[in-house]
Amino acid sequence: MQKLNLNEYILKAAQLYGLTYAEIKALEKHLNGKVPNDFIVRRCQPLFRLYSIYNSEKYNEYIDPDENGIINLNDYAFEISKRRLADSKIGKFWLISSNLDSYLATIPANMSSEILPQYLNISEKNNFLIPQLARQIGIDATIYYKGENSNHIEGYKEFHFTKNFIHDKETLIRGSAFIKDKQDKLMLDFNNILEETDKYVKRHYRKYKLPQEELENTRREIREGLIKQTLFNKIVFNENESNEKWGLIIGEDNRLRLAPLFSYDFCANVQTINKTQHRVVRKNKEYIEDFILEYSKEPWFKKWIENAVLNLDLDKAILDMERITGVTLTDQEKDYYNFSIMEKMHSKIVNVSDLNYNEQLVVQEKKKNLTMRDRFNRVRKIMHDKKVDMSYLVKRVTKGNKDDNER
Helix, strand or coil: CCCCCHHHHHHHHHHHHCCCHHHHHHHHHHHCCCCCCHHHHHHCHHHHHHHHHHCCCCCCCCCCCCCCCEEECCCCCEEECCCCCCCCCCCCEEEEECCCCEEEEECCCCHHHCECHHHHHHHHHHHHHHHHHHHHCCCCECCEEEEEEEECCCEEEEEEEEECCCCCCCEEEEHHHCCCCCCCCCEEEHHHHHHHHHHHHHHHHHHCCCCHHHHHHHHHHHHHHHHHHHHHHHHCCCCCCCCCCCEEEECCCCCEEECCECCCCCCCCCCECCCCCCEEEECCECCHHHHHHHHCCCHHHHHHHHHCHHHCCHHHHHHHHHHHHCCCCCHHHHHHHHHHHHHHHHHHHHHHHHCCCCHHHHHHHHHHHCCHHHHHHHHHHHHHCCCCHHHHHHHHHHHHHHHHHHC
């Protein structure tokens, strides 16, 4: 892509930075030499700084974390935007980089978010690992990086940030905007989500008089995408699938697409303190086996399971995470993810596939696994091996982190 000249760069950066229409017009006149404006120059000083990086030999359009997986905002690459961020659970403030990408920054989960203290570290690592698992099976997912900055007003601050997946003049519409659930209804009806979403898509395409053949393609793509995202949320043990945590994107041309996954704090069975959580169910059940059997009747589903989901590779995801974000996992954290995701949830998908999606065989297998004798024998074996379910692994992770901090 051809590099922008000074005027093109500064004007584009000004929009991302949050200048008003009047300010951008004044900036344009200043850059063209028509009406010099010292106030605008001072206002845009950070943008001229970014341009000097963009136009220098030091310019690098790729994010490069340090050896600890941290990207420091106090270096040359970023500016904190003055663009206002509406109330959002995706991010707290905007960043712009020297290559004019915009990023959403969010504060990592902490005690104020009502996550139990022993799960805080797992919740943080979810932001870096879970997207790599999603991408393995063909699901678009936002990738987070670990960032920090310090200034004389706020002091040191650590945060996570992700590249904005909404382009210029696009809009994110959350599921909650067109799906009305009772506030006390913690278990969301997935059938209702699919139906209401489909109705919204049809209304939208009628409103903007978009071609009928495009409507049918969009309906199919969004439906399949929602099914994939929901099954993935079950695989990664996402404890919060509220209608705030997914959405549709309205493009500049008014066409619709499903937003990528963007919320990972409560994956891997992260537990909270009295926090309202939502789980997606079907017919009052949320068993992963039932979900697979329900949608295995659709031609594309089995192919996706067999070509992608069965091959899910935690070790590869960890390596991809380390390569892309610089973040690493301890041995205890690896054990935790292997148990909570691969052994506890992904193995159920493998089992249904091995039984050839035969509902009768799956039901028999599930009943067999739920017998008291099998439960007792399994618990006794786990106790004997010193691997006591999720709580034991959480304790190991917490202890491992404490030991690392004390060194």
